[in-house]
Amino acid sequence: MAASRQPPVGELLAEARRAFREEFGAEPELAVSAPGRVNLIGEHTDYNQGLVLPMALELVTVIVGSPRADGLVSLLTSSEDADEPRRLQFPLPTAQRSLEPGIPRWANYVKGVIQHYPAAPLPGFSAVVVSSVPLGGGLSSSAALEVATYTFLQQLCPDSGTIAARAQVCQQAEHSFAGVPCGIMDQLIALLAQKDHALLIDCRSLETSLVPLSDPKLAVLITNSNVRHSLGSTGRELVSKEGFRRARHVVGEIRRTAQAAAALHRGDYRAFGRLMVESHSSLRYDYEVSCPELDELVQAALSAPGVYGSRMTGGGFGGCTVTLLEASTASQAMQHIQAQYSGTATFYLSQAADGAKVLHL
Numbered sequence: 001m002a003a004s005r006q007p008p009v010g011e012l013l014a015e016a017r018r019a020f021r022e023e024f025g026a027e028p029e030l031a032v033s034a035p036g037r038v039n040l041i042g043e044h045t046d047y048n049q050g051l052v053l054p055m056a057l058e059l060v061t062v063i064v065g066s067p068r069a070d071g072l073v074s075l076l077t078s079s080e081d082a083d084e085p086r087r088l089q090f091p092l093p094t095a096q097r098s099l100e101p102g103i104p105r106w107a108n109y110v111k112g113v114i115q116h117y118p119a120a121p122l123p124g125f126s127a128v129v130v131s132s133v134p135l136g137g138g139l140s141s142s143a144a145l146e147v148a149t150y151t152f153l154q155q156l157c158p159d160s161g162t163i164a165a166r167a168q169v170c171q172q173a174e175h176s177f178a179g180v181p182c183g184i185m186d187q188l189i190a191l192l193a194q195k196d197h198a199l200l201i202d203c204r205s206l207e208t209s210l211v212p213l214s215d216p217k218l219a220v221l222i223t224n225s226n227v228r229h230s231l232g233s234t235g236r237e238l239v240s241k242e243g244f245r246r247a248r249h250v251v252g253e254i255r256r257t258a259q260a261a262a263a264l265h266r267g268d269y270r271a272f273g274r275l276m277v278e279s280h281s282s283l284r285y286d287y288e289v290s291c292p293e294l295d296e297l298v299q300a301a302l303s304a305p306g307v308y309g310s311r312m313t314g315g316g317f318g319g320c321t322v323t324l325l326e327a328s329t330a331s332q333a334m335q336h337i338q339a340q341y342s343g344t345a346t347f348y349l350s351q352a353a354d355g356a357k358v359l360h361l
């Protein structure tokens with residue numbers, strides 16, 4: 001059993017340049033990338049103003065492109081999982097005419113960032129999007145696309161905001177153009193991540209601190225359940241009938257996240273793993289956002305060799321689990337998990353990677 005292949009950035013860049021040449025008949029002048037992420041612990045705490053501990057993945061979204069003189073934006077995504085059409089053209093917004101979300105839905109993430117971009121004047125541009133982040137798999141391809149777009153726009157027209165302000169523009173794009181009331185975690189980690197580190201984020205103050213995560217004996221395994229049940233009501237009401245248990249999850253999860261960051265600092269993977277298992281139980285029984293497939297995958301991981309801990313990650317009702325384990329046992333663990341799982345799992349083994357970057361052509 002092997003993990004899914006994660007093409008190096010250079011390979012995605014070459015693919016993007018090839019697609020750009022075919023589409024626009026010239027070499028692109030600019031290139032940027034932004035990563036997907038996995039949240040190690042701190043689930044459903046970001047929009048509750050709590051702590052989260054994500055790391056960036058080696059899965060990335062690359063945008064290549066060039067400015068153009070006619071005030072138009074011309075976009076193409078190479079992703080077969082994006083809705084049709086995969087190419088479109090529209091004029092830049094003006095003071096009189098804002099951009100509106102529409103079809104294709106995938107372009108709304110790009111349009112939203114353009115509409116909310118804080119510096120002017122933006123020129124029109126042609127761009128191609130290529131990504132190794134699975135779309136809709138809970139690894140935040142949406143924030144990767146927003147942050148890659150923002151980083152691309154910075155090359156066309158530099159901004160002067162803080163990192164937090166940039167993250168908020170991307171979050172705003174997702175709220176108002178994609179209709180997803182997400183927290184700020186995904187955008188912040190995509191902007192701020194550093195290789196070999198997880199990032200502890202206080203979602204109230206937006207303070208962040210890097211937590212080293214570079215031990216070659218340790219691995220982070222992401223297992224995609226490949227199921228997605230329709231979401232219950234997110235943005236859970238903390239003062240209703242079930243409010244007590246939900247509030248208990250949030251309070252406990254914030255404490256666990258602080259403890260997990262401290263455990264990682266001192267290299268105590270067992271303690272980290274126990275906190276992951278507690279987090280999963282709390283999400284399952286108190287916050288009620290797990291599902292049978294995620295529970296099965298966590299159960300399977302916990303009975304695999306070399307595993308410190310495992311939990312659902314992301315919003316829930318499907319998507320992925322994250323497992324902390326000894327690197328030497330990873331392929332055995334994947335085999336074990338797949339053998340126990342009633343569905344078909346997809347695996348990613350990732351190191352903690354860098355945040356958004358300008359790529360040199």
Ligand code: ADP
Pocket residue numbers: 061077078079081082083105106107109129130131134135136137138139140141142143145180
């Ligand atoms: P996740 O962020 O977990 O991957 P979301 O539903 O939040 O899932 O975002 C997925 C959506 O983002 C896709 O359905 C698509 O509309 C858009 N998207 C993300 N990456 C790309 C891409 N490379 N090309 C086109 N659309 C993308």
Ligand code: MG
Pocket residue numbers: 140141142143
């Ligand atoms: Mg998303």
